[in-house]
Amino acid sequence: EEGAGRLLSMCPTQVVWQNVITNLYEDLVERYGANGVYIDQIVAMPQELCFNKEHGHPLGGGHYWVDGYRDYLRKLRSYADRNGHNPVITSEASDEPFLDLVDGACWPTEPTDSATTGMEVSEIPLFEAIYSGYFIPFGSPISLNRSDRVFRYWQGRCLLDGRQLGFMGLDLFKPENASKAEYVRLCAHYRLAARQFLEYGRMLGPLEPENSVPTFTETGFGHDSSW
Secondary structure: OOOOOOOOOOOOOOHHHHHHHHHHHHHHHHOOOOOEEEEOOOOOOOOOOEOOHHHOOOOEOOOHHHHHHHHHHHHHHHHHHHOOOOOEEEEOOOOHHHOOOOOEEEOOOOOOOHHHHOOOOOOOOHHHHHOOOOOEEEOOOOOOOOOHHHHHHHHHHHHHHOOEOOOOOHHHHOHHHHHHHHHHHHHHHHHHHOHHHHHHOOOOOOOOOOOOOOOOOOOOOOOOOOO
């Protein structure tokens, strides 16, 4: 209803809401032939404080929020496992309480371009190193206003971290971004060739190149910048 208040998450403990999401998932698979569904929000959103006395959970805080999401992810997982095509389940962001119930998730350990998402940058791909082969991390978004050098660094970094590349808008395919699109295509070929290592391998330590690796300097480039 217009003017009723800010948009909030639905309390995930409620069976009626769990069934709404489950029915939507099954409908996308069965009616439209989807081989995977992206369930937005679940993993990315913080818990709201629910004070509805009829919900049967502690009022305010508690672990019921995670428990509720796990309950309806189990319903999705049960359907996916029964379905002959085993449609994948993915969600927004990478949160450990849910990784056993999804096949993949975006926004794993950063880097993520803060100009695009507002998130900061980390130099250590922890999720990719720890959960390699357990779930598939994906997403390498970056503002297309960045220089080609920064863009290539970003995509190459995400490739080496083990991500599936992408999660960028169709502006990537505009003529003025042709060199960026070509580099993403090249990285995708490298990922395909080395998929067994990038997707199922274990990161044992930093790579030590045998040849001399050139460096570059770029304005506004680094952990504490806006990229």
